[in-house]
Amino acid sequence: MFRFVLFTLLAVCAVSASAAADPISNDPTAVVTKALHKLAPNAKIESVTAAPLAGFYAVVVDGRPVFVSTDGKYLIEGHVLDIEARRNVMDDAMAGVRKQALANIPQSKRITFAPPHPKYHVTVFTDVDCPYCREFHKQIAEYNKLGIAVDYVLFPLVIHPGADKKAQTVWCSKDRNVAYNEAMDGKALAPLACPNPIAEITNTANAIGINGTPAIFSDDGAQLGGYVPPAQLAKQLQDMAQPQAKSAP
Amino acid sequence: MLKKILVLAALVAATPFAHAADPAEKVVRDALHSLLPLAVVDKVAKSDLPGFYEVVVSGQIAYVSADGKYLLQGSLYDVAHKQNLTDASLAKMRAQAIAKLPATKEIRFDVANPKHTVTVFTDVDCPYCRAFHKNIGQFNALGISVHYVMYPLDIHPNADKQAVAVWCSPDRNAAYTAAMNGKDPGTATCANPVSETKALGIALGINATPTVLTEDGTSVDLGKATSPQALLAELDRLSAERAKTKVAAR
Numbered sequence: 001m002f003r004f005v006l007f008t009l010l011a012v013c014a015v016s017a018s019a020a021a022d023p024i025s026n027d028p029t030a031v032v033t034k035a036l037h038k039l040a041p042n043a044k045i046e047s048v049t050a051a052p053l054a055g056f057y058a059v060v061v062d063g064r065p066v067f068v069s070t071d072g073k074y075l076i077e078g079h080v081l082d083i084e085a086r087r088n089v090m091d092d093a094m095a096g097v098r099k100q101a102l103a104n105i106p107q108s109k110r111i112t113f114a115p116p117h118p119k120y121h122v123t124v125f126t127d128v129d130c131p132y133c134r135e136f137h138k139q140i141a142e143y144n145k146l147g148i149a150v151d152y153v154l155f156p157l158v159i160h161p162g163a164d165k166k167a168q169t170v171w172c173s174k175d176r177n178v179a180y181n182e183a184m185d186g187k188a189l190a191p192l193a194c195p196n197p198i199a200e201i202t203n204t205a206n207a208i209g210i211n212g213t214p215a216i217f218s219d220d221g222a223q224l225g226g227y228v229p230p231a232q233l234a235k236q237l238q239d240m241a242q243p244q245a246k247s248a249p
Numbered sequence: 250m251l252k253k254i255l256v257l258a259a260l261v262a263a264t265p266f267a268h269a270a271d272p273a274e275k276v277v278r279d280a281l282h283s284l285l286p287l288a289v290v291d292k293v294a295k296s297d298l299p300g301f302y303e304v305v306v307s308g309q310i311a312y313v314s315a316d317g318k319y320l321l322q323g324s325l326y327d328v329a330h331k332q333n334l335t336d337a338s339l340a341k342m343r344a345q346a347i348a349k350l351p352a353t354k355e356i357r358f359d360v361a362n363p364k365h366t367v368t369v370f371t372d373v374d375c376p377y378c379r380a381f382h383k384n385i386g387q388f389n390a391l392g393i394s395v396h397y398v399m400y401p402l403d404i405h406p407n408a409d410k411q412a413v414a415v416w417c418s419p420d421r422n423a424a425y426t427a428a429m430n431g432k433d434p435g436t437a438t439c440a441n442p443v444s445e446t447k448a449l450g451i452a453l454g455i456n457a458t459p460t461v462l463t464e465d466g467t468s469v470d471l472g473k474a475t476s477p478q479a480l481l482a483e484l485d486r487l488s489a490e491r492a493k494t495k496v497a498a499r
Contacts, residue, residue, distance in 0.1 A: 035328045053319055055300060067321075068328075074298050076312075078323010083280050089319075 028057050028070070035072040036061055046207055047097045051089070053080060058093035063209030065093045098208045099221030105204060109197035110151040111176045113140050119147030120237040122224065125205055125215040126152045128167055128183045129160035132227040133214045137184040142230040148237065152180065153201045155213055164198060171196040271295075273315040277302045280317030291452060292342075297334055298325060305342065308454030310335050332494070336467075343453050344466030347398075350449075354442040356397040356421050358385050364392035365484040367469065370450050371397045372458040373412055373428045374405035377471070381459050382429040387477035393484065397425065399443045400450040400458055409443060416441040463487055 028048045036043045036059070043061045051058040056067040056076070067076040067090065080090040102123050110123070126133045136143075143150055154171060156163035166183055172192035173179030183189060205215075216224040216233070224236050274293050281290055281304060288306045293313075296303035301312040301321070312321040325334045347368045355368070371378045388395055399416065401408035411428060417439035418424030428434040450460075461469040461480075467487055474480035 038328050039326060039331060053314070069298070073328055075326040075328055076321050076323060077326070078321065081284075081320040081322065083284050083313075083318055083320055086284075 031070065031072040032057055032059050032068045035068050035075060036066075039075065044207075047093065047100075049093060049096065051080075052082070052092070053089070058090075060093055060097045063207055065090045094209065095221035097221070098217060098223070099219070101204050101208050102217055102219065102221060105153060105197075105201065107151075109201065110153055111170070111180055112149065112151050113144060113177065114149035114151075115144040115147060117147070118144075118149035120234070120241075121149045121151065121219055122233070122237070123151045123153060123217045123219075125155040125201070125210055125213055125217075127155055127157050127160060127163050127213040128170065128180075129163040130157065130213045134184050134186075136214050136227055137180070139230050143233065146230055146234040148230075148234060153204075154196075154198050155201050155205045155210065155215075156198065157213060165191055167198055168193055168196050171198065274302065276315065276317040277304065277313045280313055280320070281306065284320065296325075297327065303338060308452050310338050310342075310454075330494075339454060340466035340468075342466065343462055343468075344464065346449060346453055347396075347462060347466065348464075350396075350398065350446075354398070354446060356399075356415075356425050357394065358389060358397070358422060359394045360389045360392060362392070363394035365481070365488070366394040366396065366464055367484070368396045368398060368462045368464075370400035370446075370455045370458055370460040370462075372400055372402050372405060372408050373415060373425075373434065374408040375402065375458045378459045379429045379431075381461075381471075382426065384477045385426070388480065391477055391481045393477075393481060398446045398450070400447055400455060400460075401443065402458060409447075410436065412443045413438055413441050416443060465491055467491075 028050075029045070032048050033045055036045060040061075046060040046063070047058075049058050051067050053067065055070050057070060059066050059068050064077075067080060068074070078090070079088045081087070082089050105123070124133075124136070126137075140150060154167040156167045166189070169189045169192045170176060170179045170183050172194035173189070179189060212226075214225065214227055216226070216228060218224060218237065218240060220240075222240065224233060228236065277293050278290060281288065281293075285306065290304060290306055291308075292305035293302050296312050298312060300315050302315060304311050304313055309322070312325060313319070324336065326332065327334050350368070369378075369381070371382075385395060399412040401412045411434050414434035414437045415421060415424045415428050417437035418434070424434060459471070461471060461474070463469060463484065469480070469483055469487070474483045
């Protein structure tokens with residue numbers, strides 16, 4: 001997408017280069033790319049948007065948020081706190097990128113455990129060999145009962161040798177939900193192989209800075225956990241659905 | 250520097266066009282106070298980043314927008330010079346402070362004509378401080394002078410009393426070495442700088458021991474200094490880098 005914008009701009013610049021001294025420098029992606037590549041030549045820029053802070057772009061690079069001054073001279077890494085709202089606005093850029101990344105994972109690449117009439121929907125990056133992922137799944141009926149539809153995406157961590165094979169086996173089973181239940185119960189399944197979305201999910205996870213499991217996200221890209229028990233997760237989702245009630249004094 | 254500012258302020262104040270004070274500075278202080286009512290603000294000064302003030306609160310550097318709306322905490326980079334300006338500010342603040350520490354407030358293991366002098370914030374009860382001091386003879390042999398600053402951590406009960414006991418021994422260097430080898434330093438007391446150096450450490454954002462600072466205030470990554478030779482190499486590297494930055498800045 002950004003590459004596309006950049007190419008278009010270059011094409012435009014080629015015909016109108018004489019009109020302005022340095023037309024490229026007004027393009028946010030070009031300014032940010034030039035600045036970031038000076039600091040980190042291999043950095044992969046995932047998004048550039050206007051920051052809430054005047055004079056800065058909010059940038060997601062290699063799965064992390066940074067701010068870059070619109071003149072490309074300064075870069076800020078860390079937290080940017082809106083003092084009055086007591087909120088880290090640096091995270092907002094991440095949420096946008098996460099939302100898009102989650103939306104890009106089709107239903108056919110998820111393993112869904114949903115109640116008949118779900119009130120809420122979460123995407124959970126999970127690893128068959130991760131203890132808290134197992135703890136989470138033990139209570140899947142409880143999450144569903146509270147109206148939470150859970151979409152798992154398989155994200156075996158490299159720190160768990162063999163977890164990728166197990167994830168592949170689950171995916172390649174005739175009934176993925178049953179196989180996932182069994183794997184989370186610690187049952188050893190006969191290894192299966194087939195085309196699967198694990199590499200793609202892993203790329204997505206890296207691009208949005210997920211480095212542990214379980215990682216729970218709402219559809220708007222907010223990270224809800226870590227492992228969160230059913231009642232608490234329902235409460236968080238409920239609070240998010242009624243932001244006006246939360247912001248009341 | 251301060252004197253210069255005061256003189257300048259006096260001159261400015263004498264002119265009819267003068268502003269009493271930078272109004273944004275008050276906005277910044279008020280914003281910090283609303284966020285951290287109990288925090289002691291050590292410094293508010295215009296930052297390299299246009300529209301922002303650099304502030305020092307409890308030894309931590311942050312940046313507050315001149316309108317008082319945003320606080321940046323983390324690292325600010327100067328892209329063109331590939332420099333972490335936050336680290337540079339912290340190092341400068343630390344360098345100025347340790348340059349002012351007299352021999353009478355440190356326990357020094359000096360060599361004649363040192364290649365490097367490091368200032369080490371240390372705690373008698375900290376295992377890594379003990380491991381560090383085991384090599385003191387080799388550090389000195391390699392031309393590294395070591396100046397210890399007593400910085401007993403709250404997580405070590407009685408470490409403050411032990412630091413005082415070491416300080417109040419007739420031979421501080423011998424008592425420090427003995428304590429670092431596990432000998433009980435006893436309970437001697439006397440007038441001592443321990444609470445002062447501890448407050449200094451907090452104000453400089455020192456949050457672990459040992460913290461090893463070069464003369465320009467850079468904190469040495471001890472992961473890169475696993476042996477006396479490696480420490481020397483790291484100190485050489487840091488001072489070469491410093492020389493390069495100076496040339497680049499010219």
